[in-house]
Amino acid sequence: MTHDLAEVARRIRVNVIRSVHHAGAGHIGGPLSAADLLAALYFRVMRIDPHKPDWPDRDRFVLSKGHSAIGLYSALALRGYFPVEELLSFDSADSRLQGHPDMTVTPGVDMSTGSLGQGLSTGVGMALGARLAGRGFHTWVMLGDGELHEGQVWEAAQVAPRFGLGNLTAILDHNRLSQYGWTYSPEGYAGVGRESPITDPGGKFRAFGWNVVEIDGHDFDQILPACELGRRSTDRPTLIVARTIKGKGVSFMEGHYAWHSKPITEEDLRRALGELGEVVS
Amino acid sequence: MSAITQRPQAALREVWGETMCELIEQDPRVLVLDGDLANSTKADRVAERHPERFFEMGIAEQNMAGVAAGLATVGFVPWISSFAVFLAKRDLDQVRMVIAQTKLPVKLAAHYSGLLTGFTGKTHQSVEDLAVMRAMPNMTVIAPADAVECRRAMRVANDVPGPVYFRLTRDPSPIIFEEGYRFELGRGVVLRDGRDVALISTGVETTRALEAADVLASEGIGAYVLHLPTIKPLDEEAIVEAAERTGAVVTAEEHSILGGLGGAVAEVLSERMPTRMRRVGIRDRFGESAPNDALLEKYGLDAAHVARAARELLEVTR
Numbered sequence: 049m050t051h052d053l054a055e056v057a058r059r060i061r062v063n064v065i066r067s068v069h070h071a072g073a074g075h076i077g078g079p080l081s082a083a084d085l086l087a088a089l090y091f092r093v094m095r096i097d098p099h100k101p102d103w104p105d106r107d108r109f110v111l112s113k114g115h116s117a118i119g120l121y122s123a124l125a126l127r128g129y130f131p132v133e134e135l136l137s138f139d140s141a142d143s144r145l146q147g148h149p150d151m152t153v154t155p156g157v158d159m160s161t162g163s164l165g166q167g168l169s170t171g172v173g174m175a176l177g178a179r180l181a182g183r184g185f186h187t188w189v190m191l192g193d194g195e196l197h198e199g200q201v202w203e204a205a206q207v208a209p210r211f212g213l214g215n216l217t218a219i220l221d222h223n224r225l226s227q228y229g230w231t232y233s234p235e236g237y238a239g240v241g242r243e244s245p246i247t248d249p250g251g252k253f254r255a256f257g258w259n260v261v262e263i264d265g266h267d268f269d270q271i272l273p274a275c276e277l278g279r280r281s282t283d284r285p286t287l288i289v290a291r292t293i294k295g296k297g298v299s300f301m302e303g304h305y306a307w308h309s310k311p312i313t314e315e316d317l318r319r320a321l322g323e324l325g326e327v328v329s
Numbered sequence: 330m331s332a333i334t335q336r337p338q339a340a341l342r343e344v345w346g347e348t349m350c351e352l353i354e355q356d357p358r359v360l361v362l363d364g365d366l367a368n369s370t371k372a373d374r375v376a377e378r379h380p381e382r383f384f385e386m387g388i389a390e391q392n393m394a395g396v397a398a399g400l401a402t403v404g405f406v407p408w409i410s411s412f413a414v415f416l417a418k419r420d421l422d423q424v425r426m427v428i429a430q431t432k433l434p435v436k437l438a439a440h441y442s443g444l445l446t447g448f449t450g451k452t453h454q455s456v457e458d459l460a461v462m463r464a465m466p467n468m469t470v471i472a473p474a475d476a477v478e479c480r481r482a483m484r485v486a487n488d489v490p491g492p493v494y495f496r497l498t499r500d501p502s503p504i505i506f507e508e509g510y511r512f513e514l515g516r517g518v519v520l521r522d523g524r525d526v527a528l529i530s531t532g533v534e535t536t537r538a539l540e541a542a543d544v545l546a547s548e549g550i551g552a553y554v555l556h557l558p559t560i561k562p563l564d565e566e567a568i569v570e571a572a573e574r575t576g577a578v579v580t581a582e583e584h585s586i587l588g589g590l591g592g593a594v595a596e597v598l599s600e601r602m603p604t605r606m607r608r609v610g611i612r613d614r615f616g617e618s619a620p621n622d623a624l625l626e627k628y629g630l631d632a633a634h635v636a637r638a639a640r641e642l643l644e645v646t647r
Contacts, residue, residue, distance in 0.1 A: 173399020
C-alpha cells in the first residue's frame with residue numbers, strides 16, 4: 049500500500065490543529081514542522097505493524113522533542129495504532145494521549161520523553177540492544193533544535209560512533225526556533241534574532257564521527273533517500289539535518305516562536321483549517 | 330572491643346563485582362554499564378571476565394542512564410555503576426523520566442555511599458541519596474548491611490520487574506549474617522531482642538547499631554535491633570512492632586537525618602504509633618576528607634553515638 053505522503057502530512061497537521069484547539073492548549077509549531085518527517089517515517093520508512101505495537105523486531109522511534117507529542121499521536125492514529133477520534137482526548141484526564149509521550153500507556157510509543165535532551169541516549173541503548181540481541185531493527189530518534197542546548201545530547205553523540213551504531217538514525221527537526229529563544233542585542237552579539245545558538249549542528253555531529261546529510265525537511269524527495277541512507281549505514285550512526293519551518297502549513301503560524309505553544313481561538317481554527325484545505329462548517 | 334568489630338570483614342564493592350559476574354553467568358539479560366570507575370567499583374571484574382557484557386560509557390552519567398533505559402526496552406537488565414553521589418544526582422532527571430516513570434528494570438549500583446569514600450571529601454560523599462531515591466515513585470531502594478546480605482539482595486534486585494537503587498560501600502565492614510541468610514524484599518530483620526529501646530538501622534550502619542547494643546547491654550539496657558535493608562518499600566509493620574515493644578526508637582544511618590531512614594521511620598510512627606525518637610545520622614551538613622574513624626566520630630555515626638542517643642532518649646522516656 050503506497051500512501052500519498054503529502055496527504056498524510058496534511059491530515060497530521062489538521063489533527064494537530066483540531067486536537068490542540070479541542071484541548072484548549074498545546075504545542076503547535078513543532079508538531080507542524082515535523083509533520084512531513086513523521087508522515088514519511090510512519091507511512092513509508094519504518095518497518096512497523098500497528099496491530100503489533102510490541103513486535104520485538106519493529107523499528108523503534110523516539111520523539112526526543114517530546115512536546116511535539118500531538119504530532120506523533122496524529123501519525124500513530126492515522127497509521128492505525130488507535131482510533132483517530134481518540135486524538136480529541138489529548139491532554140484530558142485518564143487519556144492515553146498525555147501532554148508528553150508515555151510509553152507505559154500509549155500503543156506505538158517506544159520511549160517516554162518530555163524532559164529535553166534525553167531521547168538520543170535511549171536510542172543509543174535501543175540500537176546497542178538490537179545488536180546484542182541479534183535483531184535487525186533500525187532505531188530512529190527525532191531531535192529538536194532547542195534540546196541541542198542540553199549537554200546530554202552531545203554525550204550521546206559522542207558515544208554512538210564509538211559503538212559503531214549503523215542501526216541508529218537521528219533526524220533533527222531544524223526549524224531553528226525554540227519556546228522563547230535568544231534575542232538580538234543592539235551591541236550585536238551573534239545577531240541571530242531568536243534562533244538557537246547551536247550553529248552548524250551537522251558539522252558538529254560530523255566532527256563526532258556521524259554520517260551527516262542535510263535536506264529540506266518538507267520535501268519527500270529528499271526525506272526518503274536520506275532515511276534510506278541512514279538505514280543502509282553499517283558502521284556509523286547517521287544524522288539527518290532536516291531544515292524545516294516552525295508552524296509549517298499555516299501561514300500565520302510559520303516562523304513565529306510564539307506559536308510554539310498557544311491556545312487556538314475559533315478564528316485561528318477556521319483560518320488554519322481553511323489553509324490546510326479542510327471544509328469548515 | 331565489641332564482638333561485632335572482631336568478626337571477619339568484607340567490602341561490599343568486592344562482593345558486588347563478584348556477584349555481578351555470577352549474575353551475568355546465570356542470566357543472559359544482565360549487562361554492566363560503567364561510568365569510568367570500574368577499578369574503584371570492581372566492575373572491572375566484569376570487564377575482565379565478561380567483556381562482551383561490559384560497556385564503558387565514560388564520565389557521562391546522564392547518557393549512561395538513558396542508554397540503560399533503551400537497553401531495558403529491548404529486554405536487557407542493565408546495572409549502571411558509578412558512585413552513589415553521581416548516580417543519585419548527576420543523572421537524576423534521566424533516572425526520573427526514562428527509568429522510574431517507565432518502570433524499566435534498570436539497576437543503579439550506587440557505590441561509595443555515605444562518608445567513607447577514601448579521602449575524597451564532600452564532593453564524593455553521598456549524604457542525601459536515600460532521601461532523593463525514596464521520594465521517587467516506582468523506585469525500590471535497598472541498602473545491605475554486609476557482604477552476605479549484599480549478595481542475596483543483588484539476586485532479588487536483579488529480578489525486581491522495575492528500577493532498583495542499590496546502595497553500596499567502599500571499605501570492609503563486619504559480616505553479620507550467616508551464609509544461609511535469606512533476604513526478603515521489603516522485610517525488616519530483627520537482629521536482637523530487647524525491651525528498653527529499639528535501634529532501627531540500615532546499610533552498614535547496622536553493624537554499628539549492633540555494636541551499640543553490646544555497649545548498652547553491658548550497662549543493663551536491653552536494645553531491640555531492627556535492620557531495614559529495604560528502605561522502599563518500607564516494612565511498616567516491623568517498625569510499629571519495634572516501637573510497641575520498647576516505646577523508644579533510635580534510628581541510625583550513614584546518611585542525613587533528613588528524609589532517609591530516620592525520616593521514614595518518623596513518618597510511619599507519627600501516623601501509626603507516636604513514639605519518642607532520636608535520629609542518628611549526618612546532621613544536615615556536608616562531610617570532608619578524613620580517616621574513616623575520624624569521620625564516624627566527628628559526624629556522630631559510630632557505635633558510641635548510637636549508644637549515647639539511646640541513653641539520652643531513655644532519660645526522657647523513663
